[in-house]
Amino acid sequence: MKKKTIISHSFTHLFIIALGLVMLYPIVWMIVSSFKPNNMIFSDPSLIPKAVTLENYVSGWKGYAGVSFGKFFLNSIFMCVVAIIGNLITCTMAAYAFGRLKFAGRNILFAMMMVTLMLPGHVTTVPRYILFNNFGWVGSYLPILAPKFLATDAFFVFLLVQFMRSLPKELEEAAILDGCSKVGVFFRIIVPLSTPALVTTALFTFLWTWDDFFNQLLYLTNPAIFSVSRALRTFVGDAGAVSNWGGALAMSTLSMIPLFILFFSLQKYFVQGISTTGLKG
Amino acid sequence: MREKSGIAKFFRRNGAGYLFLAPWIIGFLVLTVYPMIYSLWLGFTDYDFTQPNSTQWIGFGNYVKMFGPLFGLSDFTTATGEVMRVDPYYLKSLGVTFTYVFASVPLKLVIALAIAMLLNQKLRGLSFYRAIYYIPTLLGGSVAIAVLWRKLFEKDGLINGLLATIGFTNLPSWITNPHFSLWTLVLLSVWQFGSSMIIFLAGLKQIPEEYYEAASVDGANKTRQFFSITVPLLSPVILFNLVMQMISAFQAFTQAYIIGGGKGGVLNSTLFYTLHLYLQGWTYHEMGYASAMAWVLLFIIGVLTFLIFKSSNLWVSYGAGE
Numbered sequence: 001m002k003k004k005t006i007i008s009h010s011f012t013h014l015f016i017i018a019l020g021l022v023m024l025y026p027i028v029w030m031i032v033s034s035f036k037p038n039n040m041i042f043s044d045p046s047l048i049p050k051a052v053t054l055e056n057y058v059s060g061w062k063g064y065a066g067v068s069f070g071k072f073f074l075n076s077i078f079m080c081v082v083a084i085i086g087n088l089i090t091c092t093m094a095a096y097a098f099g100r101l102k103f104a105g106r107n108i109l110f111a112m113m114m115v116t117l118m119l120p121g122h123v124t125t126v127p128r129y130i131l132f133n134n135f136g137w138v139g140s141y142l143p144i145l146a147p148k149f150l151a152t153d154a155f156f157v158f159l160l161v162q163f164m165r166s167l168p169k170e171l172e173e174a175a176i177l178d179g180c181s182k183v184g185v186f187f188r189i190i191v192p193l194s195t196p197a198l199v200t201t202a203l204f205t206f207l208w209t210w211d212d213f214f215n216q217l218l219y220l221t222n223p224a225i226f227s228v229s230r231a232l233r234t235f236v237g238d239a240g241a242v243s244n245w246g247g248a249l250a251m252s253t254l255s256m257i258p259l260f261i262l263f264f265s266l267q268k269y270f271v272q273g274i275s276t277t278g279l280k281g
Numbered sequence: 282m283r284e285k286s287g288i289a290k291f292f293r294r295n296g297a298g299y300l301f302l303a304p305w306i307i308g309f310l311v312l313t314v315y316p317m318i319y320s321l322w323l324g325f326t327d328y329d330f331t332q333p334n335s336t337q338w339i340g341f342g343n344y345v346k347m348f349g350p351l352f353g354l355s356d357f358t359t360a361t362g363e364v365m366r367v368d369p370y371y372l373k374s375l376g377v378t379f380t381y382v383f384a385s386v387p388l389k390l391v392i393a394l395a396i397a398m399l400l401n402q403k404l405r406g407l408s409f410y411r412a413i414y415y416i417p418t419l420l421g422g423s424v425a426i427a428v429l430w431r432k433l434f435e436k437d438g439l440i441n442g443l444l445a446t447i448g449f450t451n452l453p454s455w456i457t458n459p460h461f462s463l464w465t466l467v468l469l470s471v472w473q474f475g476s477s478m479i480i481f482l483a484g485l486k487q488i489p490e491e492y493y494e495a496a497s498v499d500g501a502n503k504t505r506q507f508f509s510i511t512v513p514l515l516s517p518v519i520l521f522n523l524v525m526q527m528i529s530a531f532q533a534f535t536q537a538y539i540i541g542g543g544k545g546g547v548l549n550s551t552l553f554y555t556l557h558l559y560l561q562g563w564t565y566h567e568m569g570y571a572s573a574m575a576w577v578l579l580f581i582i583g584v585l586t587f588l589i590f591k592s593s594n595l596w597v598s599y600g601a602g603e
Contacts, residue, residue: 009404016399020413023472027420029439030429041432045442094305103298104291113305116313118524120532120582122555122575126323126568127316130330150308157305182297211423213535214555218563232424236431236542245432252425263419267412270419274476275483 027256034253038246057254060247064234065223069251072231076210079141079227083209084202086148087156091201092194094151095160096186100172110161117154129218143219144212148205156201162276163197164190200273203266210258228255324573327363330566339363343573347371368570373549374557377463381553382530385470390522393474397481398511411479418475426469427539431456434465456540459550466536466551477522484518485511516597524586531582534559554578 025047033041034056036049063069097103098110132143151157167190175185191198216230223231232255235248242248263270299306324343328336342359349357349367358364400410420426433439436454444452455461488511496506512519537546537553544560545552554574562571 009402012399012402012404013406016404016410019396020410023417024413026429026433026439027416027426030432045439045446090304090308093301093303097298097301097305101298101301103295103302106298109302109306112309116309118528118582118586119313120528120575120579122532122558123320123579124313124316126562126572126575127319128312129562130319130333130568131311131316147308147312149304150312151305152308152312183300186301207419213424213538214559217538217559229424232428233539235428236539241542242428242431248428249432252423252428255423255425256420259419263416264412267408270415271408271411271479274479 030249031253034246034250036246038244041245041249056246056250059244060235060251060254062247063223064226064231067223067226067231069228069231069254071224072226072228073254075225076227076229079144080206080209082141082145083148084205086145087151087153087201087205088198090149090151091153091156092160092191092198093186094157095164096190098157099161099164100167100185100190101182113154113157117158125214125218132219138219139221139225140219141225144209144215153205153208156205159200159273159276160194160197163194167193196269196272199266200269203262203269204273206262207259210255320572320575323569324576326569327567328569328572330562330568336569337361337363339365339569343570344577346570347574347577368561370545370549370552370557371574374545374552374554377545377550377552378531378554380463381467381470381533382527384464385467386523386526386530388467389471389474389526390477390519392471393477393522394481394515394519396474397478397485400478401482401485411482414478415475418473421469421473422535424535424539427536430465430469430536431540434461457547459546459548462540462546462550466533466540469536470530470533477526480518480522481515484515488514513598516593517599520589520593520597524589527585527589528582531578 028047029045032047032049033044035052035054036044036056037051037053038056040050061069063072094113098106098113128143129138132138135142137143137146171189171193172185175189176182180188210227211229213229213233216227217233220226220230226234228251232248232251235244235251236242325338325340326336327339327342338361340360342357342361342363342365345354345357345359346365346368348371349355350369350372354367356364356366396414400407400414404410417426431438434455435441436452436457438455440455441449441452453461455465492510492514493506496510501509532555533553534555537551537556538559540546541551541556545556555578558571558574558578561567561574
């Protein structure tokens with residue numbers, strides 16, 4: 001009986017691994033192909049390159065319009081860092097208000113925030129663009145980064161509200177009896193105890209900012225401020241033709257490294273974020 | 282006790298709440314409420330981004346422009362006297378998007394649930410396997426993967442290379458063939474079943490083992506157990522995944538944009554709704570029309586979400602599962 005379980009489990013393991021390999025094959029192929037000479041990439045399905053070269057990385061790194069990929073990476077990292085700071089400050093503040101404070105109109109405002117969770121972004125895209133254009137912000141990071149300081153990512157507010165509501169009320173009451181103000185409670189109790197949810201918020205802010213394309217396409221109009229995603233698009237010509245496949249695959253591979261590192265070092269926060277609020281990856 | 286003035290009292294009671302909520306309130310008013318009202322208005326005008334000063338109210342003109350071809354219209358005159366031409370590609374983009382949503386969402390959920398059940402067997406290395414299956418979702422939304430997808434499904438791409446090694450000849454270019462191009466995008470979407478899978482896994486873990494044991498004792502086979510224990514108990518999670526995946530599928534943009542090289546692909550076979558909206562608003566500067574399109578999208582998503590929730594009375598159980 002026990003032996004049978006072991007055998008059936010081994011089959012399950014084998015099946016899971018085999019299926020996983022099939023799923024990951026395109027990604028592995030991309031990584032391997034980025035090291036193949038440009039003329040050997042085409043339709044060579046093998047995962048073992050016949051010749052290894054770094055020429056794709058050299059040609060891809062040259063970037064676009066005289067701006068190298070090094071600059072694009074710095075731009076993306078800059079955007080992610082600022083976006084994380086903005087979201088951590090303002091989403092946490094909003095979540096504290098919704099989750100732990102009592103004030104007139106709280107329930108109706110919370111309901112409105114929940115509606116914005118499901119609102120397709122495209123309804124506000126055109127007016128926002130006109131608004132930011134009037135501010136003279138098109139062609140800068142401001143249209144992408146300024147909203148992060150106004151708690152516009154409702155998903156994170158919701159995630160943090162859920163988390164803060166689960167914290168014990170007693171700590172807060174004790175602190176208030178000791179003469180701590182509501183602001184004091186926020187900084188000394190709520191923020192430190194919410195660390196796991198804050199890590200999840202920072203992580204997904206990074207992921208979404210790094211991967212976002214639509215907003216970057218609209219607002220990053222000058223190659224000097226291109227992000228990595230926006231710059232990768234320049235490999236694909238207007239008719240969809242790609243001249244430098246090697247460079248495209250090489251830079252695509254590089255663009256994924258930060259995501260891999262974060263995912264494998266902080267997997268538990270990913271899973272937590274997705275399974276508690278349905279944050280999509 | 283003396284009553285203080287109303288305002289002071291209001292602030293003493295509510296001040297902290299509004300202080301902490303201030304950034305959100307400003308953002309909500311400036312970046313959500315105002316834009317929504319503005320875009321509703323824009324949808325009834327011929328606002329052109331390059332000449333905003335000549336904007337005119339055209340009533341339902343933009344909406345007739347979208348749905349006119351349904352009634353055989355080509356040119357029409359708005360209530361305000363402007364002659365307009367219907368949009369010959371709108372219904373095509375709507376059809377492409379509906380096909381994409383109705384094909385990719387159910388497939389993705391079925392696969393996500395199947396994999397979640399496969400992994401939910403108290404196996405060693407679960408978190409490693411879960412990570413492996415999540416990787417396509419982690420990376421899939423990026424421009425990098427969209428570029429890769431183009432490469433995979435081109436005439437001389439990897440997929441045809443693989444098919445050739447097992448003897449297929451005369452293979453099409455999947456990306457530029459209007460019969461297949463949309464399905465490569467459906468496949469790309471289904472490949473990213475990771476978040477739904479993680480949510481299903483969390484839901485499956487909530488189902489007590491005893492239910493299955495009791496059912497086995499009563500002689501219920503695995504299929505029976507699946508339909509009378511797993512599905513009902515998981516139905517709230519299925520509902521959640523269905524709604525969230527549907528909403529995001531309607532808004533898919535990046536993959537179609539990259540694969541079509543910034544356009545709708547051959548014969549507009551991958552002209553997603555949001556891609557069409559983008560082209561109208563930003564390539565042709567027809568921002569009034571783009572706003573109207575956005576409102577129709579909101580309406581469609583709203584109606585479908587409502588219908589799903591309405592139907593959930595029939596198939597979602599929130600009880601203890603007895």
